[in-house]
Amino acid sequence: MVAARLLDLTRLVSRLGRGPMTGIDRVEQAYLTHLLAQDAPLYGLVRTGAGFLLLDPAGCAGFAKLCATPSNLPSADLLSRLMHRHDLTRARAETAARQLALARAVRPGLPRLLRHVPRGASYMNVGHANLAAKTLSCLSSQGFRVTVIVHDTIPLDHPEFARPGTVAPFRKKLAAVSAHASQILHLSHATQAQTEAQLARLGRVPPGHVAPLGVETARPDPAQLPPGLNLTAPYFVTLGTIEPRKNHALLLDVWERLPHPAPQLYIVGNRGWADPALLTRLDALPADGPIKLLHGLPDAAVMALVQGARALLAPSRAEGFGLPPLEAASLGTAVIAADLAVTRELLGNKAVYLPALDLYPWVETIARQTIQPQIFGQQTDWTPPTWAAHFKTVLSLGC
Known part of the structure; x- marks a missing residue:
């Protein structure tokens, strides 16, 4: 010792x-x-x-x-x-x-x-x-x-x-x-x-x-969510600092192509550094539109949002570990993720994996999940890693 x-x-x-x-x-x-x-x-x-x-x-x-x-x-x-x-x-x-x-x-x-x-x-x-x-x-x-x-x-x-x-x-x-x-x-x-x-x-x-x-998630507490969020209609969540590798631009492109009416997308995370074009697009989002930016939420509120989502979206182009997909899977929420070796290693078949740069599989998968939600890998014996x-x-x- x-x-x-x-x-x-x-x-x-x-x-x-x-x-x-x-x-x-x-x-x-x-x-x-x-x-x-x-x-x-x-x-x-x-x-x-x-x-x-x-x-x-x-x-x-x-x-x-x-x-x-x-x-x-x-x-x-x-x-x-x-x-x-x-x-x-x-x-x-x-x-x-x-x-x-x-x-x-x-x-x-x-x-x-x-x-x-x-x-x-x-x-x-x-x-x-x-x-x-x-x-x-x-x-x-x-x-x-x-x-x-x-x-x-x-x-x-x-x-x-x-x-x-x-x-x-x-x-x-x-x-x-x-x-x-x-x-x-x-x-x-x-x-x-x-x-x-x-x-x-x-x-x-x-x-x-x-x-x-x-992987330890806070106990989900919807009472800590900000007022005005529509959580009864289908919605999706993505978590992470707004920076280039997180690939938020792909999700903005997806939402422009989803059938009307598009489900709600909640982008949860602080602004890191991002290219001016992406920041301009985010700033131009209409207040009554299907995409909302949320930041500074307590952990219990974030987990409540994830727990009720159709899926957590993780289009990141590079990760060292990638905690949000694991947190979502541990809550029983579906995960749609970019096809990264580290995510496959940690999540196995608990996620659907899509190419990080191919727009249309994301459009098709999200549209299908909106109408017919599924929890992926239900038969697996996957358990989240523990401290x-x-x-x-x-x-x-x-x-």
């Missing part, structure tokens, strides 16, 4: 107070919650604008409570305001982390900070943040076993879907993982193959292990 665990919390701090968490945020939070309940003491490492913070087990427990109630963020202190003059939310989050910290240090002082963690500890980075070569090299040289989750390598596999200016930094992160990670956790065999192909180009492929993420199984695998690896 490991002497202690050091969990990187940099991503959670950067996301605290910004509304509903994204998929990777939820993973880091799940690790925080689960590892706090283990026998080995849990420490937290946070990279801030001013350096590093170290949280002891009590600090990690306090931070977990803050994640559950982010409205309790304190006012930003002077240092955080200076570091994040144009981002008050980040300033408040770093202030909260600093108040909970056991110790702090400027970046060259990381080795001194790590002396507070018991010898023989393992370091875990599950959020794609703080994957810097100097940080991982320091941790490795201090005797930490470095375990990293690589969620996907989409910026390198599909740079056309990456936010401008992010491809080169992501390559540097993966190069640091290649050089210094003791082992890598992969979320599927499909993503493992893609990740290890990129790692091989960078010089070293650390040992890899597959551990699918757990218990995930952590059983992870903790058996000496993490």
Whole structure:
């Protein structure tokens, strides 16, 4: 058994107070919650604008409570305001982390900070943040076993879907993982193959292990849905940040070609980055039309919307894991998805798979599902992956 665990919390701090968490945020939070309940003491490492913070087990427990109630963020202190003059939310989050910290240090002082963690500890980075070569090299040289989750390598596999200016930094992160990670956790065999192909180009492929993420849905609560939604007529839902790889444009094209009257489509997700043409189309949608944009919904409302839908639509052109289809299937909702290897691996015959760029199969399938709804793969013994199984695998690896 490991002497202690050091969990990187940099991503959670950067996301605290910004509304509903994204998929990777939820993973880091799940690790925080689960590892706090283990026998080995849990420490937290946070990279801030001013350096590093170290949280002891009590600090990690306090931070977990803050994640559950982010409205309790304190006012930003002077240092955080200076570091994040144009981002008050980040300033408040770093202030909260600093108040909970056991110790702090400027970046060259990381080795001194790590002396507070018991010898023989393992370091875990599950959020794609703080994957810097100097940080991982320091941790490795201090005797930490470095375990990293690589969620996907989409910026390198599909740079056309990456936010401008992010491809080169992501390559540097993966190069640091290649050089210094003791082992890598992969979320599927499909993503493992893609990740290890990129790692091989960078010089070293650390040992890899597959551990699918757990699927836990909030209890559906229609009472938390905004007023004015017509949930008695047939409708479809798509979940995900509005960005190029999610392929929202295909669904807009589909709805232009569906027989009249078209069913309702609810697009649930915040705006990320998207090409101006797509944003223009979304902005031009009529308020009384069949397509509505929803964002900022609580999890219970989103799950209620998914549970009542004719199908969840997942036309994404690239995914590292793809949580919404798994959540929908676990609720008994039909799934119509782009034909991705990772989705087939995780869902099997619980979905209908269509080409991501072929418009007309989507039109035909959605029109048919509107009139004659079906739940796909009813005879299968498919069950969603669980966090218990995930952590059983992870903790058996000496993490």
